[in-house]
Amino acid sequence: MMYKHIIGKQTFIFQDLKALLAKASPFRSGDALAGLTAISYQERVAAQMCLADIPLKQFLVESLIPYEKDEITRLILDTHDLNAFQKINSFTVGEFRDWLLCDACDALTIHELKNGLTPEMVAAVSKIMRNQDLILVAQKCEVVTKFRNTIGLKGRFSSRLQPNHPTDNLKGIAASMIDGLLYGCGDAVIGINPASDNPEAVAGICNMLDHVIQTFEIPTQSCVLTHVTTTIQLINKGIPVDLIFQSIGGTESTNQSFGVSLSILKEAVEAGRSLNRGTIGNQYMYFETGQGSSLSANAHHGVDQQTCEARAYAVARHFNPFLVNSVVGFIGPEYLYDGKQITRAALEDHFCAKLLGLPMGMDICYTNHSEADQDDMDNLLVLMGTAGCNFIMGVPGADDIMLSYQSTSYHDILVVRKMLGLLPAPEFENWLVKMGLQDNSGKPLHPIGYQTLLNYLPNE
Amino acid sequence: MSKDLKVNQEGQWVILKTFTEARIALGRTGVSIPIRESLSFKMAHANARDAVHEIMDTNMLLEQLNQLNHPIIQLHSKAADRAEYLLRPDQGRKLNDTSIEKIKTEIHPEKFDICLIISDGLSATALHKNIFALMQVLFPLLKNGAYTLSPICLVEQGRVAISDEIGVLCHSKITIILLGERPGLSSPDSLGAYITYGPKVGNTDALRNCISNIRENGLNYQDAAYKIMMLISEAMKLQLSGVALKDTTLLKNIP
Numbered sequence: 001m002m003y004k005h006i007i008g009k010q011t012f013i014f015q016d017l018k019a020l021l022a023k024a025s026p027f028r029s030g031d032a033l034a035g036l037t038a039i040s041y042q043e044r045v046a047a048q049m050c051l052a053d054i055p056l057k058q059f060l061v062e063s064l065i066p067y068e069k070d071e072i073t074r075l076i077l078d079t080h081d082l083n084a085f086q087k088i089n090s091f092t093v094g095e096f097r098d099w100l101l102c103d104a105c106d107a108l109t110i111h112e113l114k115n116g117l118t119p120e121m122v123a124a125v126s127k128i129m130r131n132q133d134l135i136l137v138a139q140k141c142e143v144v145t146k147f148r149n150t151i152g153l154k155g156r157f158s159s160r161l162q163p164n165h166p167t168d169n170l171k172g173i174a175a176s177m178i179d180g181l182l183y184g185c186g187d188a189v190i191g192i193n194p195a196s197d198n199p200e201a202v203a204g205i206c207n208m209l210d211h212v213i214q215t216f217e218i219p220t221q222s223c224v225l226t227h228v229t230t231t232i233q234l235i236n237k238g239i240p241v242d243l244i245f246q247s248i249g250g251t252e253s254t255n256q257s258f259g260v261s262l263s264i265l266k267e268a269v270e271a272g273r274s275l276n277r278g279t280i281g282n283q284y285m286y287f288e289t290g291q292g293s294s295l296s297a298n299a300h301h302g303v304d305q306q307t308c309e310a311r312a313y314a315v316a317r318h319f320n321p322f323l324v325n326s327v328v329g330f331i332g333p334e335y336l337y338d339g340k341q342i343t344r345a346a347l348e349d350h351f352c353a354k355l356l357g358l359p360m361g362m363d364i365c366y367t368n369h370s371e372a373d374q375d376d377m378d379n380l381l382v383l384m385g386t387a388g389c390n391f392i393m394g395v396p397g398a399d400d401i402m403l404s405y406q407s408t409s410y411h412d413i414l415v416v417r418k419m420l421g422l423l424p425a426p427e428f429e430n431w432l433v434k435m436g437l438q439d440n441s442g443k444p445l446h447p448i449g450y451q452t453l454l455n456y457l458p459n460e
Numbered sequence: 461m462s463k464d465l466k467v468n469q470e471g472q473w474v475i476l477k478t479f480t481e482a483r484i485a486l487g488r489t490g491v492s493i494p495i496r497e498s499l500s501f502k503m504a505h506a507n508a509r510d511a512v513h514e515i516m517d518t519n520m521l522l523e524q525l526n527q528l529n530h531p532i533i534q535l536h537s538k539a540a541d542r543a544e545y546l547l548r549p550d551q552g553r554k555l556n557d558t559s560i561e562k563i564k565t566e567i568h569p570e571k572f573d574i575c576l577i578i579s580d581g582l583s584a585t586a587l588h589k590n591i592f593a594l595m596q597v598l599f600p601l602l603k604n605g606a607y608t609l610s611p612i613c614l615v616e617q618g619r620v621a622i623s624d625e626i627g628v629l630c631h632s633k634i635t636i637i638l639l640g641e642r643p644g645l646s647s648p649d650s651l652g653a654y655i656t657y658g659p660k661v662g663n664t665d666a667l668r669n670c671i672s673n674i675r676e677n678g679l680n681y682q683d684a685a686y687k688i689m690m691l692i693s694e695a696m697k698l699q700l701s702g703v704a705l706k707d708t709t710l711l712k713n714i715p
Contacts, residue, residue, distance in 0.1 A: 029547055165480055175479035182473070333546045368508035368643045369546055369582055374501070397483025397493070397501060404644030406505070409483075414491035444491065454473050 001062055005050035012046040018064040020054075021120070022304035023047035024127045026344055030292045030305045030335035048128045052094030056085075059120045065301045070252045071262055076118050076314045084116030093124045100125070100137045107142050114357035119250070119310035122352045126306070131344065134351040135387040141354040143390065145322045146281025147242065149219045149427035151188055151390055152359050157422035158391035159413045160323070160361065161186030164193050164402035168201055170208050171457060176396050177212065178453050183410035184437060184444045185394035187428035188323055188361065189243055189286060191223040195402055202226045203239045210240040216435070216453065219427035221278070221322070223286050228260055228268045235271040242277050243286040243322055244268045250289075250311025253299035262315070269319050280427075283322035288363075289313070290327045291345050292335030305335065306345065310352045317356055323391065324353060325361035330405055332367055339376025342366060346380055350389055361391035365407040374398070374406070381408060385416040392416075414444055481646065504645040511585035511640070511648035513542055516616050521578075524592040528599050531611035533566060535559040535626070539617040552619035555626065559615075563629045566611075573607035574692065575632035575659070579618030583640030586651045590675055591638065594651065598685040605689070607696075620654045620668070627659025634695055635659045636688065641672065650675045653684065655691050657701035667702035669695070 003014040014020040022036035024047035031037045038044035060080065065073050087109075088096060099105055126134060144152040151158050163176030173192060180186055190213070192205050202224050209222035221242035224231070228246040235241050246265065247258050255261055265285075272284025294300035294308040303311075309326070316324045326349040329342040336342045346362055353360035364380045366372035377398075384392060398409040416422065423429055423442065432438035436448030472487040486497045493501075518534065525532055538554045539545035545552050555563075580587055602609055610630045615622060620637060627635035634657050641652040651674040656663060669691050674684040695701040 033548065033550075163482070165482070169480070172480035172482070175476040176482045176484050179473070179476055179484035334549050337547065368505065368645070368648075369512045373505060396480075397486055397497065399483050399501065399504070399645045401480075401482050401644070401646060404642065404647075406645065409493065411486070411488060411491060411493045418491055445488065450473065454475060457476065457479060 003050055003054070005046045007046055012043060012050065014047060014050060017058065017062045018303050018307070020047055020051055021064070021124060021127065021307050022302075024051045025304045025306055026127065028291075028305065028335070028341045028345065029333060029337040030295055033334055034295050034300060034305070036302065036304050051124055052092060052097070052128050054093050054124070056088055056091050056093060056096055056121050059118055059124070064120060064303050064307065065251060070301075072250060072252055072311055072315060075262060075318060076120075076311065079115070079318065080118060081115035084113055086116070087113060088116065093121075093128060096121070097125050097129055097133065101133060105140070107140050110141055110355065111357070114355065117356060119314045119352065119356065120307060122355045123307040123310035126348045126352055129351075131347050131383075134347040135383060138351045138354045138387040141388065143354060143357060143359045145283045145359040147221045147278040147283060147322050148280065149187060149425045150280070151323070151425055153426070154388070155422060156425055157385060157389070157413070157417055157420070158188040158361075158425050159185040159394040160188045160391055161190045162193070162393045162395045162400065162407070163190070164395075164400055166195055166402045168195050168205060170204060173205065174208065174212065174457055178456060179396060180394050180410050181218070181453055182437060182445070182450060183394070183414060184424055184432055185410050185413055186218070186220055187425040188391035189221050189223050191225055191243075191245070191286070193225045193403055197226055197230060199230055199233055202230060203234055203237070206234065206239050206241055212456070215456070217431070219431050225286075225288070228264060232268055232271045235275055240277070241272070241275060244272050244284050245286045245288070247288050247293075248312050248315045249293045249297065249299070250308040250315070251294050251299050251301060251303075254294040254297050254308070255315070257297035257299060262318070265315070265319055281322070283320055285316075285319045285321040286323045287316045287321050288325055288327050289316070289349070290331055291349065292331040295335070296331065306348055309349060310356075313353050313356045313358055316358055321359065323361060324358045325363050325391070326350075326353075327363040327365060329366035329370060329372060330363065333370045336370070338371035339366075339373070339379070342370070342372055342376065343380050343383065347383065347387065350384065350387055359390050362389050363393050363407055365393070365405055367405045377406070377408065381412055381416055382419065385420045385422065417444070501645070507648045508643035508645055511583040511643040514584040514588070515542075516580040516584040517588060518614070518616070521587065521591065521614060525595065525612055525614070528595060528612075530599070530603075530609070533562065533611045533613050535562065535613055535615045537615060537617040537619070537622055542617070545617045549619055552617055553621040553625075555622065560629065563626070567630055569631075571608070571631040572610040573633050573696070574602065575610040575613065575623070575627045575630045575635045576602065577613040577615060577618070577623050577626055577635060577637040579615040579622065579637060579639040581618065581620075581639030581652070582642045583648060583650070585643070586640035586649045586675065589649045590651045590681070594638065594674060594681045594684060597681045598688060601685055601689050607692075620665070621663065623654065623656060624659045624661050624663050627656065628661060632659065633657065634692060634701070636692065647673065647675060647678060650678055653688050655688065655695060655701055657695040657699060669701050669705055
């Protein structure tokens with residue numbers, strides 16, 4: 001269907017819904033690379049005005065990628081909850097934005113609405129929202145998940161401890177991990193990106209992580225971020241796997257390029273269930289996403305990168321994950337050019353995921369060929385903390401020596417907690433107190449507990 | 461003041477430092493990173509940024525490479541400058557029209573076993589620091605092998621896949637491209653080598669083999685040259701490269 005918007009004597013024409021969404025998208029280099037952006041500032045705002053008048057219902061009848069061609073489109077439409085949708089059935093995209101910001105729309109309202117929303121509706125509304133709108137609405141949402149602890153409660157701010165090592169040296173990983181634990185990081189997960197995809201090497205890391213968690217009785221969970229098929233293999237061999245990781249995208253062909261499909265992911269959840277290692281919850285999956293992956297895999301079907309990203313959340317949602325995060329600035333300047341674009345994308349991703357009911361975290365990060373630096377990340381860090389982001393990464397000194405990019409440091413997590421008065425996950429906080437790493441007033445880095453953890457390495 | 465200094469030293473549990481190069485045991489002031497570490501990080505980032513934006517010093521490279529007594533041909537990708545290179549990776553994967561003509565008139569119609577390409581990639585610094593030292597070891601091995609060798613193609617603003625187009629134009633069986641890798645904080649000057657059997661426009665990275673982190677304090681030039689020659693010889697023998705080649709047992713024994 002064709003869309004048009006008239007301003008004075010000028011008529012703006014948009015070929016179809018996906019063209020309208022792309023042209024309404026705040027500018028970013030990836031959409032320019034794909035040739036999808038508006039040709040002028042004026043056309044972009046005209047597209048946003050046009051989009052604001054589209055009824056939400058339209059997204060249920062006009063598919064961006066054909067139903068027959070794409071299993072993600074099928075998943076989105078087949079699992080759409082019409083009852084939940086009734087509440088917003090009559091809204092246009094613009095009215096939906098105004099309603100999301102009104103006082104009557106609270107955490108519970110959004111929670112009950114989530115299955116009535118499609119990723120395309122959420123992407124659409126995000127495109128006409130300012131950064132402050134994205135933060136204010138995301139802040140209302142509370143998405144809580146459980147495995148060995150509880151992540152996502154209001155007033156809590158968790159972290160993935162990410163102690164990577166370029167050659168997967170176990171003592172090297174353990175040293176960074178202990179440093180991070182002393183700083184009170186690692187309540188969301190202790191997650192390693194392995195340098196090798198060799199199953200034995202991955203199993204070695206799983207065993208070591210499990211040993212540390214058992215030895216110190218840490219109420220957290222581990223994950224080695226290898227391909228999901230390797231993890232399933234390891235589970236079948238009885239290796240101690242807590243969370244099951246996979247990178248996912250928002251189109252069937254993007255996922256093909258990652259070597260996964262909905263049926264493989266279903267297998268993964270079943271494998272996790274067979275181990276059932278969670279003590280207080282049974283959410284097994286950990287997904288990572290990021291704008292630009294579909295274009296990079298030449299699998300975007302002419303859909304803009306932010307809408308593709310939101311569609312990935314439909315995939316994630318279907319498998320009831322424990323954690324999800326966008327690796328927002330990792331992909332490089334051809335998709336997100338500078339600090340401004342990375343910041344906007346992170347706020348969009350967090351907002352869209354939370355609205356769709358995901359336990360969303362954020363890898364606040366950049367590469368050395370992007371126009372970004374620590375100051376940009378500091379800004380984003382405070383914005384994400386304010387928006388109620390479930391977790392961020394904890395990388396030694398913000399410098400990942402295995403993946404060669406910069407993320408957030410152990411210190412950064414403590415800085416946000418201090419600045420905004422946020423705390424780690426409750427079970428993890430109790431552990432920190434028990435270990436003497438946090439004093440009774442909630443102050444971190446209490447020296448009483450240092451030695452116990454520092455003794456681990458020489459003794460092992 | 462002395463009390464503040466003591467606070468600064470907290471969190472410097474040196475014992476952990478022996479196990480990894482990661483930035484651990486940094487110490488803290490309050491919950492923040494002490495100034496010394498903060499500035500040292502900034503300097504590492506500054507070096508990486510400078511490496512990304514450094515312009516390839518063609519004159520210096522020509523002077524060095526001429527010492528190898530082998531023809532050199534200067535080429536340029538479709539990316540006019542660094543800004544375009546960073547925003548349009550597709551342009552960095554193609555030769556500009558002048559370069560295509562140049563190959564056609566200056567090299568055609570010869571055929572080669574190996575097409576040898578050198579490019580700035582994402583770090584001209586890596587070329588400036590490593591290429592001559594590496595070539596001094598690698599070039600004699602390439603030259604003494606049983607293979608015919610194309611002129612050295614020196615490409616400005618090139619990405620890995622530009623090797624496919626050049627390889628096709630040079631009618632070669634295999635391409636090897638040596639280029640600056642995306643600078644990391646600890647290694648702004650790291651060189652990468654990519655080997656592709658059967659160059660063809662549209663080849664994916666799964667069809668290439670990569671040797672990474674070639675630099676003074678990384679993979680040394682001798683070992684890098686040895687690995688490159690092993691890969692070339694195996695790729696020639698099996699007539700393939702990429703994931704399928706990585707799995708052969710011989711290559712697993714490479715030191």
